[in-house]
Amino acid sequence: ASGAVIPMDGSVTVYRDGALSSLGAIRQYDVYYYHTGLRTVWAYSEKAAGTITALSPSAAAPESVTLAGKTYTIGTSTAAFKLSSQGSYHVGSTATLLLGMNGEVVDVLSSASVSGEYYGVVLTSTKTTSSDGSSVQILTKIACTDGVERSFYHSGSALATGKLVSVSVSESGTSVKGISSKKLTGKVSDDGSKLGSTKFADGVQIIDVDGEGGWVSVYPSRLAGYTLKDGDVSYYELNSDGEISVLILNNATGDTATYGYITEVNESSSSNGFNISGSYSCFLNGAETTINTTNRLFSVERGGVAVTYNSDGSVKNMKNLSSVRLSSIDSLSAKGGGEDWDISENVMVLLMSSGKCYSSSLSSVDTENYTLTGWYDSGTGSAGGLIRVITAVAK
Numbered sequence: 001a002s003g004a005v006i007p008m009d010g011s012v013t014v015y016r017d018g019a020l021s022s023l024g025a026i027r028q029y030d031v032y033y034y035h036t037g038l039r040t041v042w043a044y045s046e047k048a049a050g051t052i053t054a055l056s057p058s059a060a061a062p063e064s065v066t067l068a069g070k071t072y073t074i075g076t077s078t079a080a081f082k083l084s085s086q087g088s089y090h091v092g093s094t095a096t097l098l099l100g101m102n103g104e105v106v107d108v109l110s111s112a113s114v115s116g117e118y119y120g121v122v123l124t125s126t127k128t129t130s131s132d133g134s135s136v137q138i139l140t141k142i143a144c145t146d147g148v149e150r151s152f153y154h155s156g157s158a159l160a161t162g163k164l165v166s167v168s169v170s171e172s173g174t175s176v177k178g179i180s181s182k183k184l185t186g187k188v189s190d191d192g193s194k195l196g197s198t199k200f201a202d203g204v205q206i207i208d209v210d211g212e213g214g215w216v217s218v219y220p221s222r223l224a225g226y227t228l229k230d231g232d233v234s235y236y237e238l239n240s241d242g243e244i245s246v247l248i249l250n251n252a253t254g255d256t257a258t259y260g261y262i263t264e265v266n267e268s269s270s271s272n273g274f275n276i277s278g279s280y281s282c283f284l285n286g287a288e289t290t291i292n293t294t295n296r297l298f299s300v301e302r303g304g305v306a307v308t309y310n311s312d313g314s315v316k317n318m319k320n321l322s323s324v325r326l327s328s329i330d331s332l333s334a335k336g337g338g339e340d341w342d343i344s345e346n347v348m349v350l351l352m353s354s355g356k357c358y359s360s361s362l363s364s365v366d367t368e369n370y371t372l373t374g375w376y377d378s379g380t381g382s383a384g385g386l387i388r389v390i391t392a393v394a395k
Helices: 077-083
Strands: 013-016 019-021 031-035 040-044 047-056 064-067 070-073 094-099 105-109 116-129 136-144 149-154 164-170 173-178 198-209 215-217 233-238 244-250 258-268 277-284 287-294 303-309 315-320 322-330 333-336 339-353 356-360 370-376 387-394
Touching: 019 198, 047 070, 047 116, 047 149, 064 094, 077 105, 094 164, 116 149, 116 198, 116 244, 136 164, 136 173, 136 198, 149 164, 149 173, 258 339, 258 356, 258 387, 287 315, 303 322, 303 370, 303 387, 322 339, 322 387, 333 370, 339 370
Parallel strands: 013 040, 198 244, 339 387
Antiparallel strands: 013 019, 031 040, 047 064, 047 094, 064 070, 094 105, 116 136, 116 164, 136 149, 164 173, 198 215, 233 244, 258 277, 258 303, 277 287, 303 315, 322 333, 322 370, 333 339, 339 356, 370 387
C-alpha cells in the first residue's frame, strides 16, 4: 500500500480488481494504490499460494520467484528481502504472494496468515520428488478457476485427470482434496449478471472443462442469454453475500477445442492392421498446417473439424463438425436450415476456389455473392452449438 492516508469520508473513487467499487469492499491483504491528486484508490486482491520451487537469478538477490509452477516478477524491496537468503522464505517453503496491479510480487506472507485456497480440475498428477528433494510426493497440475494452471506438491495418491478438487495451502503444507459435484441450472441473464435468480459476484471465476484435460476461462458475458441445463455445471461456490464466486462448467461452451477445416485426408494401414498412419492437411487458427499420426487414425473427412490436444501439445482427437447452409448473416448471428445461429467471436472464414482455401474475414462475405456453409459443434453443452467455421464459394 502507498504511504498516503486514504480519506475515510467517502470522498474518494475506488476501483477493486478493475471494477468500480467502494472503500468498504477493500479487504485485509489487498494491495492498494492511492493517488492524492485524483483522490482515487486502485485495490487488487490477487494472491498466489503454494510451494516456492525456484528463485532467479539467485537466492542471494532474487528478481523472480516460481511458486506452484508459475513465475512472478518481484516488484518491491520488501518482497525481495523476504525471498532472499537473508529472509524467511526459501525454495521448499510454502508462502502466499500478494500481487500488485501488474501481477508483480508486492509482499510475501506465511500461508498461516493468509488463507490460500483454490478450486479447479486436475490436468495431470504424478508421483515425483518434492521440490526440496527430501521426499517422494505427488505433483498435480490443476486448472484453477482464476484461469491459471498451477502445480502443487502434496501427499497422498495421484489423482485422475478431470477430477474436481479444492486446494488448501497452509503453514503445514498443501492439501489437495476431491470435491463432490454441485449442480446448478437456469438461464443466464442477457446482461450476464446472474444465473437464474443468483447473481454473479464481482470478479466471478469461471472455467469450462471438457473432461479430457482441455479447459478455458469464461467471462459471464460469454454465457449471456443461454440456459444452462442439467450437466452443464459441475461445481459452484457462493460467497458470503450468496453470489456465485466460482463456477466450473462441464463442456458447456465447446470453447476448449481448436476449430478448423480439413482440406485433404490421407489414411493408410497394412492388411494385417500394422503400419497405420494418417496425414491431415487443414486450416487451424487461420493458417495452413499438416497433422501427421502413426498408429492411429481419426476417421475424419474434408470439412469443418474440432481438434483437442494432450498436455504435451500432441493431438488427442479430431472430430468433424456438423454443417448448415446459411441463408443470411449479420454480425455474429446467422440464419440457416430454419434456425437462428450464433457465430463464434473467433470464427474462421475460408474462401473456396478451385479446390483450394484462402483465409478471409466475416466482413468480406455475404449471402448475395457467396454460397455460405456454417460448421458448428453439435455435441457440446447448452452454450455450445456455435458456428466455428464458415466456408464461402463465389456464386
